[in-house]
Amino acid sequence: MDYTKKFLLSEQDMPRQWYNIAADMPVKPLPMLNPETRQPVTADELSVLFSREASLQELNMTDRFIDIPNEVLDLYKIWRCTPLVRAYGLEKALDTPAHIYFKNESVSPVGSHKLNSSIPQAFYCKAEGTTNVTTETGAGQWGTALSYAGKAFGLEVAVYMVKVSFEQKPYRRNIMQSYGATVIASPSMSTRAGREIITKYPNYAGSLGTAISEAVELARTTPEKCKYCLGSTMSHVSLHQTIIGLEAEKQMELAGEYPDIVVACFGGGSNFSGIAFPFMRHSFADPSLKTRFIAAEPSSCPKITRGVFQYDFGDQKGYTPLIPMFTLGHAFAPASIHAGGLRYHGAGSIVSQLAKDGWIEGADVDQLEAFDAALQFARAEAIIPAPESSHAIAVAIREALKCKRDGVKKTILFNLSGHGLMDMASYDRYLSGDLKNSPLTDDELHTSIDSLEKII
Amino acid sequence: MDYTKKFLLSEQDMPRQWYNIAADMPVKPLPMLNPETRQPVTADELSVLFSREASLQELNMTDRFIDIPNEVLDLYKIWRCTPLVRAYGLEKALDTPAHIYFKNESVSPVGSHKLNSSIPQAFYCKAEGTTNVTTETGAGQWGTALSYAGKAFGLEVAVYMVKVSFEQKPYRRNIMQSYGATVIASPSMSTRAGREIITKYPNYAGSLGTAISEAVELARTTPEKCKYCLGSTMSHVSLHQTIIGLEAEKQMELAGEYPDIVVACFGGGSNFSGIAFPFMRHSFADPSLKTRFIAAEPSSCPKITRGVFQYDFGDQKGYTPLIPMFTLGHAFAPASIHAGGLRYHGAGSIVSQLAKDGWIEGADVDQLEAFDAALQFARAEAIIPAPESSHAIAVAIREALKCKRDGVKKTILFNLSGHGLMDMASYDRYLSGDLKNSPLTDDELHTSIDSLEKII
Numbered sequence: 041m042d043y044t045k046k047f048l049l050s051e052q053d054m055p056r057q058w059y060n061i062a063a064d065m066p067v068k069p070l071p072m073l074n075p076e077t078r079q080p081v082t083a084d085e086l087s088v089l090f091s092r093e094a095s096l097q098e099l100n101m102t103d104r105f106i107d108i109p110n111e112v113l114d115l116y117k118i119w120r121c122t123p124l125v126r127a128y129g130l131e132k133a134l135d136t137p138a139h140i141y142f143k144n145e146s147v148s149p150v151g152s153h154k155l156n157s158s159i160p161q162a163f164y165c166k167a168e169g170t171t172n173v174t175t176e177t178g179a180g181q182w183g184t185a186l187s188y189a190g191k192a193f194g195l196e197v198a199v200y201m202v203k204v205s206f207e208q209k210p211y212r213r214n215i216m217q218s219y220g221a222t223v224i225a226s227p228s229m230s231t232r233a234g235r236e237i238i239t240k241y242p243n244y245a246g247s248l249g250t251a252i253s254e255a256v257e258l259a260r261t262t263p264e265k266c267k268y269c270l271g272s273t274m275s276h277v278s279l280h281q282t283i284i285g286l287e288a289e290k291q292m293e294l295a296g297e298y299p300d301i302v303v304a305c306f307g308g309g310s311n312f313s314g315i316a317f318p319f320m321r322h323s324f325a326d327p328s329l330k331t332r333f334i335a336a337e338p339s340s341c342p343k344i345t346r347g348v349f350q351y352d353f354g355d356q357k358g359y360t361p362l363i364p365m366f367t368l369g370h371a372f373a374p375a376s377i378h379a380g381g382l383r384y385h386g387a388g389s390i391v392s393q394l395a396k397d398g399w400i401e402g403a404d405v406d407q408l409e410a411f412d413a414a415l416q417f418a419r420a421e422a423i424i425p426a427p428e429s430s431h432a433i434a435v436a437i438r439e440a441l442k443c444k445r446d447g448v449k450k451t452i453l454f455n456l457s458g459h460g461l462m463d464m465a466s467y468d469r470y471l472s473g474d475l476k477n478s479p480l481t482d483d484e485l486h487t488s489i490d491s492l493e494k495i496i
Numbered sequence: 497m498d499y500t501k502k503f504l505l506s507e508q509d510m511p512r513q514w515y516n517i518a519a520d521m522p523v524k525p526l527p528m529l530n531p532e533t534r535q536p537v538t539a540d541e542l543s544v545l546f547s548r549e550a551s552l553q554e555l556n557m558t559d560r561f562i563d564i565p566n567e568v569l570d571l572y573k574i575w576r577c578t579p580l581v582r583a584y585g586l587e588k589a590l591d592t593p594a595h596i597y598f599k600n601e602s603v604s605p606v607g608s609h610k611l612n613s614s615i616p617q618a619f620y621c622k623a624e625g626t627t628n629v630t631t632e633t634g635a636g637q638w639g640t641a642l643s644y645a646g647k648a649f650g651l652e653v654a655v656y657m658v659k660v661s662f663e664q665k666p667y668r669r670n671i672m673q674s675y676g677a678t679v680i681a682s683p684s685m686s687t688r689a690g691r692e693i694i695t696k697y698p699n700y701a702g703s704l705g706t707a708i709s710e711a712v713e714l715a716r717t718t719p720e721k722c723k724y725c726l727g728s729t730m731s732h733v734s735l736h737q738t739i740i741g742l743e744a745e746k747q748m749e750l751a752g753e754y755p756d757i758v759v760a761c762f763g764g765g766s767n768f769s770g771i772a773f774p775f776m777r778h779s780f781a782d783p784s785l786k787t788r789f790i791a792a793e794p795s796s797c798p799k800i801t802r803g804v805f806q807y808d809f810g811d812q813k814g815y816t817p818l819i820p821m822f823t824l825g826h827a828f829a830p831a832s833i834h835a836g837g838l839r840y841h842g843a844g845s846i847v848s849q850l851a852k853d854g855w856i857e858g859a860d861v862d863q864l865e866a867f868d869a870a871l872q873f874a875r876a877e878a879i880i881p882a883p884e885s886s887h888a889i890a891v892a893i894r895e896a897l898k899c900k901r902d903g904v905k906k907t908i909l910f911n912l913s914g915h916g917l918m919d920m921a922s923y924d925r926y927l928s929g930d931l932k933n934s935p936l937t938d939d940e941l942h943t944s945i946d947s948l949e950k951i952i
Contacts, residue, residue, distance in 0.1 A: 045573040048504055117501040118585075118878050129574075147603055149878035151917065188878050211920035217927050218874050418674050422574050422605035422644050461607065461917050464667035471673050 045128060047291040049121035054113065055286040057105035058279045060097075061317040062390060064324050068101055069275075069393040070364035073351065081361045089259055089268045090276075091164035097276040106279065109167075112160045115192055119148045119155075120283070124291035129420035131440070138443035139297060140436060142456045143288045143315055146423060150215070152458030153311045154185030154271055157280035161269045162189035172266035174198040174258045176226065176251035178205055179380035180212025181458065182271030187221035197221035200228065200254045203246030212462060226251035233257050249356035256359055272308025272381075273354055273363075273388045281314025284455060289318050292453065299331055299453035301439050305431040306335035306344060306402070307382040309391040315455040320399060333400045334439075335391075336431040338382045338410070339479035341374040343367055344395050344402030346480065348489055352386055365392045368480070369488035375478035377407050378466035379427040405434045406477040411470040413437050414460065426458035427466050501584060503747040505577035510569065511742040513561035514735045516553075517773040518846060520780050524557055525731075525849040526820035529807065537817045545715055545724045546732075547620035553732040562735065565623075568616045571648055575604045575611075576739070580747035585876035587896070594899035595753060596892060598912045599744045599771055602879060606671070608914030609767045610641035610727055613736035617725045618645035628722035630654040630714045632682065632707035634661055635836035636668025637914065638727030643677035653677035656684065656710045659702030668918055682707040689713050705812035712815055728764025728837075729810055729819075729844045737770025740911060745774050748909065755787055755909040757895050761887040762791035762800060762858070763838040765847040771911040776855060789856045790895075791847075792887040794838045794866070795935035797830040799823055800851050800858030802936065804945055808842055821848045824936070825944035831934035833863050834922035835883040861890045862933040867926040869893050870916065882914035883922050 062068065071080035086095035097106065108116075127140040145153040165173050173190045176199070177183025183199040190197035199221055206213055206225040216223050226246045227234040233253040237244055244250075259268035270277060292298060302319055304312035316333045323329045335344045343366045352367040354360035367386040368374075374383040387395065394400045405413075410427065413434035418424045425433060436454040443450050460467065469475050518524065527536035542551035553562065564572075583596040601609040621629050629646045632655070633639025639655040646653035655677055662669055662681040672679050682702050683690035689709040693700055700706075715724035726733060748754060758775055760768035772789045779785045791800045799822045808823040810816035823842040824830075830839040843851065850856045861869075866883065869890035874880045881889060892910040899906050916923065925931050 044507055045570075046507060048506060050504060051500055051502060114501075115878075118581075125574075149880070149915075155878075191875055192878070210924055211917075214920040214923045214927060215880060215917070218871055218880055218923055220871075220875055415674055415676075419647055419676055422571075422611075422648070424605070424671060424674055459605075461667075461671070464670040467670045467674055468666055471670060 044126070046123040046125050047294045048123055049287055049290060051117050051121070053290065054116060054121050055108070055283055056113065057107050059282040059286060059318050059321065060100055060103055060106055060279055061321065062101045062275065063104040064321050065390070065393065066324060067393060067397050069389040072361040072363050072389060075358070075362050089256065091161065091168055091170065091267050093164040093168070094161055094276045097279055098274055109160065109163055112163050115159045116283070121287045122147050124288055124295065126295065127421055130417060133416060133420045134437065134440050134444065136440040136444040137447065137449040138440040139449065139451045140440055141292070141295065141451070141453045143284055143453070144456050145284060145311070146426070146456050146459035150184045150188060151462060152181050152185070152426065153281060153284060153314065154182050155189065156283055156314065157271065157277045157310065158182070158185035158189035158269065159192070160280050162186065162193050162195055165267045166193040166195055170195065170265060170267050172196045172198065172262065173269050174200070174255045174266060175269045175271070176200045176248060176255045178202050178248050180205065180209065180216070181381060183223070184212055184215050185271065186269055187216040187219040191220045198258060199223045200226040200251040202226055202248055202251050203244070226254050228254060231257045252355050253357055253359065272310040273384070273386070275388060275390050277310045278313035278317070278388060278390060281310045282317050284311070284314035285316060285318030288315060288453065297451045300450040301332045301334060301452045303334045303336055303432045303435045303452065304455040305382060305428045305457060306337050306387070307384050307428065309388045311455055311457040313391055315453070323399070334435055335400055335402045336435040337402055337404050338377050338379055338431060339404040339406045339477065340377050341368065341383055341385070342402060342404040342480060343385060343387050344400065345404045346485060349392060349396050350492065352492060354386060364389050366395055367492070368485065369492045371491055372488040377478065378463065378469070379410065379431060381428040382431065403435045405431045406479060407475055408477055409434050411467070411475065423456065424460040425456060426460045427463050429455070429457045432457070500582070502579040502581050503750045504579055505743055505746060507573050507577070509746065510572065510577050511564070511739055512569065513563055515738040515742060515774050515777065516556055516559055516562055516735055517777065518557045518731065519560040520777050521846070521849065522780060523849060523853050525845040528817040528819050528845060531814070531818050545712065547617065547624055547626065547723050549620040549624070550617055550732045553735055554730060565616065565619055568619050571615045572739070577743045578603050580744055580751065582751065583877055586873060589872060589876045590893060590896050590900065592896040592900040593903065593905040594896040595905065595907045596896055597748070597751065597907070597909045599740055599909070600912050601740060601767070602882070602912050602915035606640045606644060607918060608637050608641070608882065609737060609740060609770065610638050611645065612739055612770065613727065613733045613766065614638070614641035614645035614725065615648070616736050618642065618649050618651055621723045622649040622651055626651065626721060626723050628652045628654065628718065629725050630656070630711045630722060631725045631727070632656045632704060632711045634658050634704050636661065636665065636672070637837060639679070640668055640671050641727065642725055643672040643675040647676045654714060655679050656682040656707040658682055658704055658707050659700070682710050684710060687713045708811050709813055709815065728766040729840070729842070731844060731846050733766045734769035734773070734844060734846060737766045738773050740767070740770035741772060741774030744771060744909065753907045756906040757788045757790060757908045759790045759792055759888045759891045759908065760911040761838060761884045761913060762793050762843070763840050763884065765844045767911055767913040769847055771909070779855070790891055791856055791858045792891040793858055793860050794833050794835055794887060795860040795862045795933065796833050797824065797839055797841070798858060798860040798936060799841060799843050800856065801860045802941060804948070805848060805852050806948065808948060810842060820845050822851055823948070824941065825948045827947055828944040833934060834919065834925070835866065835887060837884040838887065859891045861887045862935060863931055864933050865890050867923070867931065879912065880916040881912060882916045883919050885911070885913045888913070
């Protein structure tokens with residue numbers, strides 16, 4: 041009873057600034073390019089869609105720390121600081137000499153780390169006179185987080201939700217509606233993009249690509265009043281998520297340890313960046329630190345592990361700026377795994393540069409290994425993890441078992457980005473034996489990447 | 497930013513003892529009776545079904561504090577101490593001078609307070625050489641909590657789940673299975689009770705009464721090796737839940753306030769007892785304390801508000817001891833509201849005696865008022881509450897609005913017993929306008945209570 045399992049920070053110890061890794065990177069990321077002019081995008085161009093402040097943050101390469109507004113800190117207080125937990129139960133189950141810690145972002149009211157960015161994004165929109173925000177959502181994590189944040193600041197929130205999810209997975213939709221957001225099945229008749237596809241394919245089930253097009257169109261056709269918010273990939277989203285790692289850094293000090301390995305699952309890269317960047321800055325400054333930063337990817341969508349580094353679009357239709365990224369090709373359609381948040385073809389520009397320069401390594405995880413890790417974790421630590429987070433758990437377990445094999449004690453830190461209570465349908469399929477692995481084949485990879493050569 | 501929203505306690509400040517209110521009650525509860533002999537039940541009789549230690553706790557009227565075993569404290573550390581939260585957002589939305597606090601039990605890995613008792617119950621079974629535990633579950637809250645706790649101590653767990661829930665609400669079943677429990681649709685062919693009803697009514701959808709019968713039969717027919725665990729009503733369950741109020745007491749001190757009103761929803765009474773008893777002991781000792789303790793009940797099942805005080809059975813079939821209780825009659829079938837955890841006909845013996853003696857008041861809440869309160873709370877405090885907990889929120893809001901009307905500042909404390917993320921189907925129905933109120937009519941009440949007179 042005399043050991044500490046959870047390392048807590050009071051609200052008074054909550055970080056008051058986010059960490060902007062771009063200021064410290066040994067090699068700066070290449071600029072995003074306007075696809076027409078091939079010139080670096082400007083804050084003016086970005087702020088057609090995003091808030092002015094988010095646009096400036098997106099391009100900020102100089103300020104190491106950026107103040108968190110008081111209004112944002114007030115809402116962070118609802119659940120932050122989140123606990124850092126020593127996974128004694130998992131260590132015992134694995135019989136490993138490794139010390140395993142996880143940052144428990146699942147205690148957020150929406151069950152994931154996404155609120156860390158939806159709150160500042162909504163705040164900046166409100167502060168700049170915007171009345172409406174919009175976004176797209178597939179499984180619903182990001183849409184849920186934006187629904188709460190927008191409403192907390194008195195904004196109208198419109199979420200375009202992929203039609204098949206809208207119909208088959210009503211519960212996340214219900215959460216968004218409970219917060220007071222308007223949720224629209226996409227494709228809808230309310231936008232040109234939606235109407236075009238509905239009239240062409242009357243029973244179309246929707247796709248994330250179409251939902252993005254609808255949300256972007258709504259923002260573009262409602263200038264000044266309506267902004268678009270994104271939940272990952274962009275540098276300003278990663279910036280907001282650094283509060284995870286800044287807290288974890290203080291908490292690891294309380295625990296008297298420093299991580300040898302930092303792991304997070306990797307979709308667009310925001311929760312990974314959030315936990316990794318604050319520790320990585322010490323590696324920049326001190327070459328003797330050998331901390332490994334591992335991006336845990338699904339084997340069906342392994343952009344860091346197997347993708348190529350080049351300019352590509354952030355979306356399937358080619359609406360975004362050209363982003364310097366590790367990518368599987370913007371037209372890549374990943375297998376329909378249950379970790380929906382990881383089914384994204386590319387990585388953000390900062391993470392991609394860091395991976396290119398050897399600061400980040402990728403590790404790909406098959407779906408069955410991820411669920412197996414999830415159950416081991418749930419039985420040992422009581423928390424049912426999100427299928428996305430389970431990829432990080434799987435890599436942490438791999439590394440802990442290596443420690444056991446080699447008789448070496450290492451300190452492993454992973455980010456538990458969310459709980460899986462809204463994802464039990466996928467557990468049902470796993471428990472029923474219905475799930476299969478679907479690793480990306482070399483042929484699929486080459487076909488998708490070959491199509492990319494036409495871009496630049 | 498300089499105010500405190502969440503009052504935290506470290507693991508080192510966690511209470512090491514539960515509070516046994518029976519030792520302090522001005523009028524002791526009447527004994528439970530063996531229905532055949534009409535003599536007070538003994539620990540020997542109770543421990544046929546329950547662990548020996550739980551049976552002794554059930555009858556303990558003398559020890560004010562009972563040690564929490566170290567093994568239980570170790571597992572409590574996974575999520576305890578839970579935060580005490582000042583509901584600034586809700587206060588602002590209501591524009592009330594009242595100070596509203598809630599104890600956030602929803603941060604438990606299973607999303608409710610139920611782990612507080614499942615862990616010690618499973619521990620005592622393990623310590624006494626039991627290898628299996630069993631219980632019944634309707635919506636699944638208790639079954640989930642026992643599934644984790646049993647497995648944590650290496651016990652086999654069998655949960656009889658009402659068949660219609662097993663089929664229509666697979667997600668809580670999936671959580672139990674993820675923890676490694678065996679979940680059996682009830683009625684099943686594995687017990688005599690199940691076989692009898694299946695063969696008589698081949699398509700029977702199941703009921704909590706039948707599931708109880710099956711679990712009890714399994715325990716009785718597997719003596720020594722298999723014990724039965726209950727999630728509410730019993731005094732030992734309330735004892736375990738007092739950790740909620742013991743923590744809240746310390747946290748209210750940190751906040752520099754003492755509650756004028758303590759509210760919790762009321763099903764069998766365990767979460768209510770948990771938050772109320774530690775404060776009530778001060779009211780026993782100091783007559784100048786005028787704290788009100790309010791049991792928030794559904795208007796469809798208002799035993800404290802409208803029931804009668806007399807001996808009755810705890811279950812529909814009449815298998816339990818006779819319990820001195822506020823009851824609507826053990827054959828009472830409450831309307832099918834969504835707060836499944838509150839659909840119970842009676843209150844435990846301690847709570848009933850306290851209500852009889854004026855220490856507890858009841859307040860009944862219609863289903864629509866509860867959901868309306870839930871949405872107000874979710875939009876103000878970000879957390880989607882369980883439908884059960886929403887009854888407590890509704891009463892807290894009523895009292896806060898009275899404060900506003902009267903221009904009086906009162907301190908209101910309620911227990912948020914769980915989150916509603918597994919209950920979004922009921923929110924869906926509410927948001928769709930499909931839900932109706934179903935208050936108990938006088939005719940229904942009298943019919944049910946009249947049938948009771950035959951018992952004693």
